[in-house]
Amino acid sequence: MALDEQHAAARRDSATEETEDRAERARGGGLWPFWTASYAAGDPLPDLSCKVSRPEHNFDEGDELPPDYRALLMKMLRHEGERAGNKSFLGLMGTCIEIAETMAPDAGARLIKSEYLAEELKHAIMFHRIAVGLDPDFALRDVPYAHYAFHLPKETWADDALFHFLIDLNGAFHARDWRESSYVPLRKISRTVERDELGHSEMGYYFLSALCAERRGRALVQALLAKWYSAALDMFGRSDSPNTPRFIEWGLKSVGNSEIRSAYKEYVDRKLTALGLDLPDERQGRRFL
């Protein structure tokens, strides 16, 4: 082969390697998105379909909404929080960037966290569209997360991993509940949000698995678990919440707080046990039973 041809071939090989390397890095070292492996093995989340008889409602963007329905829908979206116009959500994402910068064990973990951030910002756009369709003023309203779970201190990489495994999973369960939502725009995005949030939870679980692979790391995770476990169970609200029957009646939720919490706990307990962790007492540290 002539020298020019050899150089050209070498450049082609090098370009191919660079492209492959870039593609692998761009998808979190081949792990991202984490949800693909989970859904490939079947539906990873439990059935949360409505088991009680209720009227059928269907409202789309631009429809006139009954005042009670609108109030409950807005309440739900305020809790959801992932909106481009919600400065407090962007603030939370800012803390995620800082934790990745200062605590991630290596560049690979930082890259995975960058995929997570990108996907949460995608959700921020999706929920922004829903907010604009409902109330343009709401779209730019700052609504700090009211639940304490979003405000717990994160002082170690294990805190961050537990946050993602448990708190993002809460989002996946709620998104699963929206599959039957009477509000069409929410129903349309439910499957994407569910699968993404499940993937974020699996990302946290991946980091937890690495930590638990050695004794000191497992002791750290075990020491922090009670703090996050109780907060995660509290996130489903009080079992006797007076609003729940109204949410279900209007088709904005399909199951009650107690039922969804119970399904969540069963899922989480199975995965924590697989890591060799002892499960905390489910009533310990709880604020909202």
Added chain:
Amino acid sequence: MNSILDEIHDAYAAVGITVEGVATYGTYYRLRCARCGAALGCVGDKLLPAMARELVDGEFELYAAGVAGCACGLQKARAREIDPARAAAALARFA
């Protein structure tokens, strides 16, 4: 400053951690080592009343063992000062 934020400042001050002004918009604050200024994490200001002290106390073993806190050792030293026996037990647990 709201009362929850006061509680957070007080709870962290005891172990040598400074709660820096707002880290990101509104509700999240950066934790820094009170001696060397290293970033040690973050906390939000929507904790429930009395929760901050409980949380910091819950991390005592981690500070004492050097699993959480600054590499400069300030929080580890503070934990030893606060409760030497508990700190020694934590060191053994995480050895």
